Each structure stands twice: as C-alpha cells, then as structure tokens.
Amino acid sequence: MSSDLLYSENPKMPRNNPFMFTLIIILNIAGLVAAIRLDQQSFQIIGLVVWLGTVIWLLIWYLKTKSKKLSITNRDMLYEEGLLRKNRKELALDKVRTVEVDQDFIERIFGVGMIKVFTAGDLAEIEVKGLPDPNKIRELVKKIQHGLEKP
Numbered sequence: 001m002s003s004d005l006l007y008s009e010n011p012k013m014p015r016n017n018p019f020m021f022t023l024i025i026i027l028n029i030a031g032l033v034a035a036i037r038l039d040q041q042s043f044q045i046i047g048l049v050v051w052l053g054t055v056i057w058l059l060i061w062y063l064k065t066k067s068k069k070l071s072i073t074n075r076d077m078l079y080e081e082g083l084l085r086k087n088r089k090e091l092a093l094d095k096v097r098t099v100e101v102d103q104d105f106i107e108r109i110f111g112v113g114m115i116k117v118f119t120a121g122d123l124a125e126i127e128v129k130g131l132p133d134p135n136k137i138r139e140l141v142k143k144i145q146h147g148l149e150k151p
Contacts, residue, residue, distance in 0.1 A: 007072040011130030013065045028054035070128050074144055079126045089126055095119050099138040116134040
C-alpha cells in the first residue's frame with residue numbers, strides 16, 4: 001500500500017486573524033499616504049516609518065505561516081515547523097486517539113480553526129492554529145482509521 005498525499009496545507013494568514021490583517025493593511029496604506037501627501041518632513045518620515053514597519057510585520061507574519069505545514073497521507077500525519085531549523089512530528093494514523101477541532105465564531109465564518117491531535121497522553125501531540133477547513137482533517141482521519149480497522 002503506497003502513501004498517497006491526501007491533505008497538505010499551511011495556516012492561512014488573513015483568515016487566521018482578519019482584524020489584525022485589516023489593521024496592518026490600513027496602517028500600511030495610511031503610512032504610505034502620509035509619506036507621499038503630507039507637507040511637513042517630520043510627518044513624512046513618520047509615515048515612511050509606519051509604512052516600512054507594517055511591510056516588515058507582514059513579511060514576518062507571512063514567513064511564520066509558511067514555515068508551518070500539516071500533511072496527511074493514508075498512513076501518517078506529518079507536521080513540519082521552521083524555515084532554517086526544521087522540527088518534524090510524525091504520527092501513525094492508527095495511533096491517533098482523538099482529533100479536536102476548536103473554532104470561535106469569527107474562525108467559523110472564515111473557515112479556519114485550530115486542531116489538536118491526541119494519541120496516548122493528555123497533552124496534544126500536534127496543535128496547529130489557522131488551518132483551513134479543520135473539520136475536513138478530523139473527518140479524513142476518521143475515514144482512514146475506519147478503513148484501517150477493517151480486515
């Protein structure tokens with residue numbers, strides 16, 4: 001039986017925290033407008049600093065979200081984290097006891113949520129925030145587990 005890739009996603013940046021994303025975009029535009037349109041040099045410098053700060057903030061946030069990835073095959077679940085230094089956790093799906101999905105109201109509207117994967121202990125082995133369609137992950141793991149249980 002080969003290991004086919006069934007799911008592979010990174011957390012989603014704007015949908016994970018839409019209010020913060022909107023605030024950063026508004027500050028970015030306001031900083032750029034202030035740097036270009038205002039007459040006083042001190043306001044132009046402040047606008048430029050705000051614009052540059054929000055660009056750096058967005059870049060760091062983007063790199064943090066792209067450095068996390070959850071993949072599911074028909075045998076394993078693999079969670080990778082990090083850009084330069086990688087941390088990988090691999091779980092056999094037949095050892096997974098529970099997949100918990102946690103979504104607040106805003107996360108349900110935007111279709112993202114946190115998943116927690118439990119094996120034998122009381123602490124989650126894998127915990128990822130901001131994954132798209134987290135209920136699909138839970139259902140996928142259940143389907144695979146029920147397929148593994150059949151003779």
